[in-house]
Every structure is written in C-alpha cells, then in structure tokens.
Amino acid sequence: MVTEEDKIFAKNFKIDDLSDVPAGLPPHLKLKQNRVVSKKDASVDTADAIYSGSYVSSGVDNSVKLENFYEDFKVDVISCTETDMEFDMIGIDAAFANAFRRILIAEVPSMAIEKVLIAYNTSLIVDEVLAHRIGLIPIAADPRLFEYLTENDQPNEKNTIVFKLHVKCPKGQPRLQVLTNELQWLPNGSEFLKETGGSTSNSNSNSKPKTYTSFSCSQDSLPEFADNPITPTYLDILIAKLSPGQEIELEAHAVKGIGKTHAKWSPVGTAWYRMLPEVVLLGEVEDEKAERLVKVCPQNVFDIEDMGNGRKRATVAQPRNCTLCKECIRDHDLVDLVDLRSVKNHFIFKIESTGSLPPDVIFTEAVKILEDKCERVIADLS
C-alpha cells in the first residue's frame, strides 16, 4: 500500500541527498582541475582545456554555463590610482585573462608622435634618432576624443595633435638639457608653411598660406582642452643635450594608433597577471623545521605559532605574497610538507598606465575591443 507520505517522499527525493553518493568530482580530481601544483622541478596539471565532456564517465558536467558564470564571477579591486591598478578577477579562465592582457598591451589605442618635421637640428643627436626618441614620449591625451588618421585623410584638428620644440643653447652658457617641458602644444595646427611651386594669379594669395595640417578650428575651443592644454605625461624626460651654439627647431605631429603597429602607441607601461598562489602545509612543521621554513622564505609567507609547552608550529600567514620561488621545498625534509599551488581561475592583474588614460578606463576599453572582435566574427558568419 502506497501512502500519501510515501508519495510526497518519492516526489521530493533526490539521489544526491543520500550521504554516500558522491556529488561532483572526487577531491583529488577536483584538485587537478582547479589547481596548478608547482613541484620541485616543474609545474603539474597546467593543462587547461576544459572540454565539456571530460568527466562524462563520472557523470559530471564540466561545462561552464553562462548562468554559473554570472553567479561566480567577481572582481576585487586592491588598489587604484591614476597610474597603477591592482585587482583580482575570480571565476574566469586563463584564455580570457590572456586575451585581456594581449589587448591591453597591443590593441587599445593611444596618441603618440608619428611625424617629426625638422627645420633645424645642429645638436649631436642625429635627426632620425631624435625623431625616434620624440616618438616614444607618452602624451596625456584621451585617444577616444580623436579619430584615426588614414592615408586618404588630411591632418586636421580631429586626428592630429601638433607640438613645437624650439630650443637654442646660447653661446657662453653651460650645456643645456632639452626636457619634454620644452614641447609646446600648438592648438591651431602646424606653423610650418608648405612651399607651393609657382603660385598662379587665381590661386588664393590672400587666404591663409597652406601649412602641413589643415585645422578648421582651434583645438583650444573644444571643451575638453579649453582649460587643460595637452602636454606629455612626464615633463622631465630628457630628449637631447645641447652645447653652446646648437639649436633644435622642429614640429611633431601626434596621431592615434595601436601598440601592434609600434610599441610607442601602447597605453600601458606594462600589464601582467599571475594566478593566486596557495601554500598548503601537508603536515605539522614543528620546532626546528618551522624556524628554518620561516627563515628561508624571502617573501615572509610563513609565520611561527606557539603551541604551548615551548613547542612551535609554522603556519601560512600571507600566501598572496608567494612568488613560487620554491625556496621552501629545496630542502629534502621540507619538500613533502609544503605544497605550492596556484588557483587556476583566480587572477591578480596589475596594470601600469603611461598616463593617457587611467588604468580602469584602459581595462574597460580592452573588454570593449574583445566584444567588437566577437561582433565582427558573428557579422562575418551570418
């Protein structure tokens, strides 16, 4: 006879509720899936190909569904200043972390000097070396306010920034250092005149003479630049040194570009990530061994804990500082007691910006660029 209670029990019964039915992967396989273990000679379990059917025989679904991603993904900002940023991304795969890193370095656009028009250079620095150095100077201008300058375009106020450098070391003075604070912004465009060969009578002799850029309005009038002129990010970078009597007169035109074309357009000094280190003591590390362990770690990961009776024990105090230098597992008696692991889906990102954009904006732009790539592929496939 089947009672009502039995029916309700049968309806609500889930096999996972039974205490001895394993849910998910056994713990040793979970470790293999989630952690990279750094052994004495090499790292183990670094393979990341998370194929959805990997554990089909165990009955475990390995796919990272979008809903789970929405729940699990977290960002923790550790520090964020105008130039540097450190934050944690949890719940994401290495493929994405690397994609973001690659885009941060090579595909987020910024402004850098591309054309240098040299009128006069009697310094010791050769023209092309001087132009190369000027190209590498970081410029504090938001690239989102500018457009790309293609081959068919004229340089105008929407795609070019013009700087002037005119320094002369007077005779009788000591040697002069030319720093980036000598680069003056010209909001009205180029001042060097283009030579027109043989002006005819119906040419515009009473209109403005042609220069190397065609600015239709002054960049000063734009609200973003009205009160803060465009300057290089750092005003104390040494460009050249001049002896008495030497002079440099040049004009530098900055355009928008990406780091893939030339590293001067990279908006970050550098950007890198590491996985969160996890240091686990596999057994009790006591007394003399504990002292040795604490002393040997250069990053102060371990700490001594008193257990009473004058006995000491080592604990893991700051695992995040660990650089996986493996000093702690060099000794033969400590090698079985310490396990150095990295968490595969927890990334500590550091972004150092050169000043054109604050680092959090650079990261947002990088994610937008990856979205645009996906959109392009989808559009091409449809």
Place this chain on the structure above:
Amino acid sequence: MFREIEYGQGFSLLLAPRQPKQNELGFKTQYNATSSSKNDAVTAKGRSREMEHGSFTNDKDASFTLAEEDHTLANAVRFMLNQDPRVTLAGYSIPHPSLECVNVRVQTTGDPAREVLKDACQELMLMNRHVRSVFDKAVSEFKVEQARLAAEEEEKKKAEEEEIKKQRDLLASMDIESD
C-alpha cells in the same frame, strides 16, 4: 560578381561572395563576410575576411579561416566552443606567424558548425559585457570607499589639530597666570 584577389604567395583566387566553390574532392570553400557597414568583406591586404572549408553534404564539421585575428580571440573562442555540449572537437591553429590569420576547427554532434561557432561568439560577447559591468561596479565601489576613508582621515586630522591647539592655548593661559 567576381573579384580577382591576390592571396598569399602569389596565388590568385576568384572570389564569388556567398557562392560556394567545389574542389576535386567534393569539399566546398565558401567565402563569407558580406560588407556590412562596420567592416569590409575584404581585409586591407585584399584577403577575404572569413572562409569556411567544409563539405556540401555534411555541415556539422568545418574549418573556419578568420583573417586579421590571432591568439587573442582564437583562444577565447576555442574555450567557449569547448564548453558547448554540442561540440565534439574544437581547436585552432595559426598556420604561420607572419600571416595574420587563424584556422578554427569545429566538429559537432549534428548542428551546423557555423551556427555553433556563432553561438560561441555570442556567448563570448555576453560574458565580456558581464565582465565589464562587474568591473565598473567594483571600481566605483572602491573609489567611493576610498573617498569615504579619505574624508575620515581628514576629520581625524582636524580633530587632532584642534586638540593640539587647545592644549597650546591652555599652556599659554597658564603661563600668563603664573607670570
């Protein structure tokens, strides 16, 4: 409409947009990438932006050539493809580092490979949007917290300065009295 375009080491291919070409073994090579407003069907160097190499009869296994792409997008797409339960094989390769193109191989359990690839890219886009929103929220919360801590520090400093001033005034008044 046919266009003759130089491809790689001096080969020239007749491109018929959206008309698949059949080779000797009966496999098809279909050049896609209609010119939408965002991107041209053809890259700057004249190569078609996307090609599908597959079979006429069986469209569940195919290789896709994506031009002007590298590990950045390909590894992320490969990850998303692996997550899809319909996929039996997903991988990418870069034929030569000087040529900017990626070959993505997709084999499925029955669905057309192109649809599966499109779905993977779509999910990738959604994941990116989510990453962006979570990141923006975390940064703004952090900045608010920083501002709050800075304000607290300011108040503490002010309180300390006032204390010091008060003590100084007290001492000064005591000195006057003793004089």
